[in-house]
Amino acid sequence: MAVVTYRDALTQALREELQRDDTVFLMGEEVAQYNGAYKVSKGLLDEFGPMRIVDTPITELGFAGVGIGAAMVGLRPIVEFMTWNFALLAIDEVVNAAAKMLYMSGGQYKMPMVFRGPNGSALQLAGQHSQAWESWYAHIPGLKVCTPATPADAKGLLKSAIRDDNPVVFLEGEMLYNTKGEVPEGEHIVPIGVAELKREGDHCSVITHGKMALVAMKVADDLAKDGINLDVVDLRTVRPIDVEAIARSVQKTNRAVVLEEGWEICGMGSQVVDFIQRECFDDLDAPVLRVHQEDVPMPYAKNLERAAKPDAGKAIAAIKKVMYLD
Amino acid sequence: MSTEAKRQPAQKRKEKGTPSDNGADAAGGNDLTGTTPELRRELLHSMLLQRRFEERCAEAYALGKIGGFCHLYIGQEAISTGVMSMIRPDDYVITAYRDHGQALARGISPRAVMAELFGRETGCSGGKGGSMHIFDAKTNFLGGHGIVGGHVPIAAGVGFAIKYRRGNQLCVCFFGEAAVNIGAFHEALNLASLWDLPVIFIVENNRYGMGTSISRSTANEDMLIRAKGYRMEGESVDGQDVFAVRECLARAIERARKEKRPTLIEMKTYRFMGHSMSDAASGTYRTKDELEENMKRDPILVLHNKMYESGELTEGEMRKIDDEAKAIAQDAWDFADASPEPPLEKLYTDVYSDSSS
Numbered sequence: 028m029a030v031v032t033y034r035d036a037l038t039q040a041l042r043e044e045l046q047r048d049d050t051v052f053l054m055g056e057e058v059a060q061y062n063g064a065y066k067v068s069k070g071l072l073d074e075f076g077p078m079r080i081v082d083t084p085i086t087e088l089g090f091a092g093v094g095i096g097a098a099m100v101g102l103r104p105i106v107e108f109m110t111w112n113f114a115l116l117a118i119d120e121v122v123n124a125a126a127k128m129l130y131m132s133g134g135q136y137k138m139p140m141v142f143r144g145p146n147g148s149a150l151q152l153a154g155q156h157s158q159a160w161e162s163w164y165a166h167i168p169g170l171k172v173c174t175p176a177t178p179a180d181a182k183g184l185l186k187s188a189i190r191d192d193n194p195v196v197f198l199e200g201e202m203l204y205n206t207k208g209e210v211p212e213g214e215h216i217v218p219i220g221v222a223e224l225k226r227e228g229d230h231c232s233v234i235t236h237g238k239m240a241l242v243a244m245k246v247a248d249d250l251a252k253d254g255i256n257l258d259v260v261d262l263r264t265v266r267p268i269d270v271e272a273i274a275r276s277v278q279k280t281n282r283a284v285v286l287e288e289g290w291e292i293c294g295m296g297s298q299v300v301d302f303i304q305r306e307c308f309d310d311l312d313a314p315v316l317r318v319h320q321e322d323v324p325m326p327y328a329k330n331l332e333r334a335a336k337p338d339a340g341k342a343i344a345a346i347k348k349v350m351y352l353d
Numbered sequence: 354m355s356t357e358a359k360r361q362p363a364q365k366r367k368e369k370g371t372p373s374d375n376g377a378d379a380a381g382g383n384d385l386t387g388t389t390p391e392l393r394r395e396l397l398h399s400m401l402l403q404r405r406f407e408e409r410c411a412e413a414y415a416l417g418k419i420g421g422f423c424h425l426y427i428g429q430e431a432i433s434t435g436v437m438s439m440i441r442p443d444d445y446v447i448t449a450y451r452d453h454g455q456a457l458a459r460g461i462s463p464r465a466v467m468a469e470l471f472g473r474e475t476g477c478s479g480g481k482g483g484s485m486h487i488f489d490a491k492t493n494f495l496g497g498h499g500i501v502g503g504h505v506p507i508a509a510g511v512g513f514a515i516k517y518r519r520g521n522q523l524c525v526c527f528f529g530e531a532a533v534n535i536g537a538f539h540e541a542l543n544l545a546s547l548w549d550l551p552v553i554f555i556v557e558n559n560r561y562g563m564g565t566s567i568s569r570s571t572a573n574e575d576m577l578i579r580a581k582g583y584r585m586e587g588e589s590v591d592g593q594d595v596f597a598v599r600e601c602l603a604r605a606i607e608r609a610r611k612e613k614r615p616t617l618i619e620m621k622t623y624r625f626m627g628h629s630m631s632d633a634a635s636g637t638y639r640t641k642d643e644l645e646e647n648m649k650r651d652p653i654l655v656l657h658n659k660m661y662e663s664g665e666l667t668e669g670e671m672r673k674i675d676d677e678a679k680a681i682a683q684d685a686w687d688f689a690d691a692s693p694e695p696p697l698e699k700l701y702t703d704v705y706s707d708s709s710s
Contacts, residue, residue, distance in 0.1 A: 048710060052517065078517060084547070089506045089540025096510020096524075099495055100445065102517060103710065104510075119537075123500050124507060132488035132496065133479025134703040139710065168704050192706040 028209040036178035036210045037067045037199065040185035041105070043214075045075050048103060051189060054081040054090055055107030055144075064109045065145055065204055091117035091142065095124050098140040098194075105189060108144035111160045111198060117142075118163075125194040126169030138169075139192040143185070145201035146174070147238050147288045148325060148336060157325040157332075159288035161237070162295050164196040165266040171195045171219055172266040176240035178208040180263055183217025191219060200238040220264050222272035228256025231346050232276040234299050235286040236262040239337065243286055246342050257346065265295050273299060274306040281312040282349045286342050291319045313349040318342050388596070390665050394674065396438060396595050397660065400430040400653050401678040403454040406463055409682045410453065410470060414630045418690070419470045422499075423484045426454030428625035431652030432557055433458035435598025436525055439606060445511045447495040447504050448527040450485035451557075455527060456497075461489045467685035473692035480695040481703065501562075502528065502535035505554070509541045512550030516613065523551040523609040530619075531562025533579055534571060542583040542617065551609035553602070554617045557592065559624040564638040580617035592620030593652045596659075623647040 031039070044051050052075075057064045059072040059082040072080040083090040087108060094104035108114040114121070121142060128136045148157040165172045171193055175181040181199065188195035225240060226247040233243045240261040247257040258276045262269060277283050283303055285296035296317040303315050321335045347353040388396075407427050413419045426433065429451075437458040440446070448455050456466050461477055469476030470484050477489045478497075487497040495511065498504035508526030515522050532538050533556060545552045556576050560567050567574055580587025586608060590601040598620065605616035625648055627634050635644045660666035 084543065086540045086544065088537055089509070089544050092503070092506020092537065092541065093510035093513050093544060096447075096495075096507035096512070097514040097517070098510075099507070100511055100514045102514050119500055119503055120506065123503060124498070128496075129706055130703045131478060131482045131486040132490075132703075133476070133481045135478070135488050135490040136495070137706045137708070139706075171705075187709075190709045192708045192710070 028211055030207050031178055031210050032204065033178045033181050033200070033206050033208070034065065034067055034204040036182035037185055038069060038071070039210070040182045040189070041068065041071060042074070044186055044189040045071065045079060050101065051103045051105065052079040052081060053105045053107060054083055054094060056083055056085055056109045058082060058107050063107075067199075067204070068107070087113050087117040088120060091120040092124070094140050094142075095120055095128070095138065098125075098138050099128065099136050103189060104140045106140065106142045108142065110156065110201065111144055111146040112156050112158055114142065114144065114160070121164070121170070121194070121196070122167050126167045129193070130169060137192045138194045141185070141188045141195045141197050143188075143197035143199060145204070146198035147201050148320070149201045151327055151329060151332060152325070153327040154324040159237070159320070161198055161265050162289050162293055165268075165295060165298070169194065170266060171264065172198065173219060173264050174198045174237035175263060176200065176203070176237055176261055178206065179210045179215065180217050180223070180261075182210050183215045184219065184263065186216050187219050195219070198237065203238055203241070206241070217263065220267040220269060222260050222262045222264075222269035224258065224272070224276070225261045226257055226259035228258045229280055230256045230282070231350055232258045232260060232280045232283040233286055233342065233346070234260045234262065234273055234276070234283060236265055236295065237288060239286045239288055242337070242339050242342060246339050246346070249339070250343065250346065255346070255350070268298065268302070270302050270306065273302055277303055277307040278310045281310050283315045284318060284342065284345045284349055285315060286318045286337060288337060289319060291317065291322055294319055313351065316345040316349050318345050387599070392438070393656070393660055393665070396434050397653070397656055398674050398678065399434040399438070399458050400595070400656065401675055402463065402681055403430045403433065403457050404653060405675070405678040405682040406457060406467070406685065407453060409686055411626070411630065413470070413686065419484065420472065421483050421485075422450065423470070423630040424451040424628065425626040425630070426451050428648070428651065429557055429559060429592065429622045430454055430458075431595040431598055431656070432555070432592045432620045432622060435595040436555065436602055439599055439602040440523070440525060443493065444522045445493045445495055445524040446527075447508045447511065447524065448497065449501065449504065449529060449532070450497065450499045451529070452485070452487045452497045456487045456489065456494060459489075459492050459494050461487070461492055461494060463681050463685035464688040465489070467689040468692045471689040471692070472694065473689055474695040474699070475688070475692040479699065479703070481699070502532040502537040504528070505532065505538050505541040506544070508552050508554070509545045509550055512545060512552040512615070513548065515551055516549070521610050523553060523606065525553045525555060527555045527557060529562060530556050530558035530560065530567055530576065531565070531570060532556070533576065542579065542585060542615075545615040546583040546585045549613045550615055551613050552615045553605045553609060554615065556617065556619045557622055558619050559622050561624065561628070561638065563628040564632070566638060576619035577617065585615055585617055587617040587619070589619040589621065592622035593650045593655050595652065595656050623650070625651075
């Protein structure tokens with residue numbers, strides 16, 4: 028299997044779907060001539076032309092709405108936000124229009140489109156450019172929300188998202204674009220809503236998604252040397268959420284830590300813990316703990332930023348606590 | 354009306370004050386050319402149907418048969434009728450929440466619209482949308498949208514799709530004058546002009562965004578300066594005169610189909626009812642005198658008078674058309690009232706589509 032970057036895996040998915048279906052087009056800031064702010068759309072303008080790889084002005088609300096209108100009448104838009112931080116300007120279109128169109132119209136108007144772009148904290152980008160948005164969109168019925176962690180999942184999920192007849196919020200890890208992994212060649216599809224067990228162990232479950240799945244895998248590898256075997260459940264999709272996979276793991280390990288990039292209050296972890304208490308109440312040997320960003324806006328200074336973010340050290344501390352090893 | 358009067362620069366035609374300043378002679382005159390007597394009767398019928406239908410809506414609302422927000426279009430019917438009479442069945446229409454009149458003028462079944470308002474399974478949106486979310490795929494009626502200005506970029510997207518497919522349809526997008534102060538409107542106009550999209554943006558300037566007059570909300574009341582700001586053609590027209598509406602649409606349609614260019618049209622109008630069924634027609638924000646003055650230019654009366662004066666319509670015929678409109682409204686009511694509520698399992702359908710490409 029070829030080893031490719033997360034970025035190239037996404038580009039492969041875009042190229043293959045653009046080739047497969049001529050109603051698919053990509054629209055966003057700097058996607059065409061500039062080859063993409065993060066180079067995910069590199070080379071696509073040359074291959075598909077300006078009608079299908081469309082540069083937009085800086086007008087998130089406007090082009091999100093354009094995508095929705097095009098989807099209503101049968102095209103399959105991929106709307107790229109340069110980052111999800113800027114997509115807040117378009118959230119009315121995503122939440123009030125795209126998510127509800129099928130329902131409000133009594134099933135008449137499908138919304139086959141993808142909103143995609145980089146999500147989550149990066150390095151020293153401070154308060155407005157370093158945020159994880161998944162819990163905001165996962166709250167909304169009508170949306171699907173993908174958070175791939177690996178190149179293979181990025182490719183397979185993006186292809187599923189583009190083919191899906193529902194609006195899919197596709198959150199790429201801003202810090203993941205250069206990460207590498209094996210990606211099956213050609214047609215590779217990952218179904219939306221199915222978690223993957225990234226590491227198998229029976230001492231403690233770590234339920235996670237997106238960039239934090241990489242942290243969890245590293246922690247699992249490190250702790251394995253000490254004889255602690257983690258079950259790492261990478262949700263991959265946070266709406267719909269694979270409750271069965273969560274329950275299966277926790278029923279096996281009887282302990283869980285939920286690891287995410289976002290903030291604590293109403294974060295994805297709150298929902299996962301709710302599923303665990305509902306499905307696994309009698310299986311638990313310890314309270315479930317959560318690891319997340321500190322409850323502060325992201326600071327700029329290196330030391331403060333490090334302290335604000337969830338990381339391997341915090342995850343290990345939580346794991347040891349639920350295993351009564353601390 | 355002379356050709357010259359029609360082609361005056363927009364600035365000269367722009368006037369302050371009420372649409373009633375914009376007398377029949379100045380805007381539409383008695384020029385009935387370009388329409389046949391049959392078409393004129395259809396226009397009258399369309400407007401009367403909206404009027405009688407919505408009068409019944411008000412009644413049903415008072416009886417609790419219609420709930421939620423319910424924004425009536427009464428007073429503005431020449432716009433919906435004029436516009437819909439000019440566009441093709443394969444064109445697209447998208448609008449805001451004051452949408453019943455446009456839905457009827459577009460040809461959606463009055464039964465399906467009333468049933469939607471009653472929250473019944475037989476409604477055009479299956480009872481899931483209500484007054485503000487009338488959708489009908491059969492007539493390319495893309496909703497009924499409840500967030501002021503939010504649907505204007507969606508209209509640009511429909512225009513984009515038409516261009517993408519090299520079609521020669523167009524999209525008509527209705528919104529009120531209060532929407533011109535919201536960012537979505539400006540972003541959409543910029544994109545439509547930048548990308549040469551076949552969209553006709555129609556500002557129905559009824560002079561009040563809910564209870565706030567345009568003079569209290571809008572620094573520059575010249576709607577057309579917004580078109581100019583985006584290198585777009587703009588026109589301002591007497592929205593109480595269905596012929597003036599049609600003439601203006603003809604130019605915008607030509608521009609959309611031949612030049613693939615958008616147009617911004619200001620339709621000067623007045624709403625005879627409150628903003629929604631929850632408030633009074635006059636009161637804190639506008640006087641009864643002002644309301645009554647504007648009601649003299651009831652769009653139905655304007656058309657009726659022209660047809661009456663030309664001798665093609667007798668009072669008896671007028672009554673016949675009106676009775677027919679009332680009968681359709683009654684039939685819609687009866688149908689809606691007899692229709693079942695959506696079955697409870699429909700609560701969970703249409704959240705997601707099961708299909709994929």
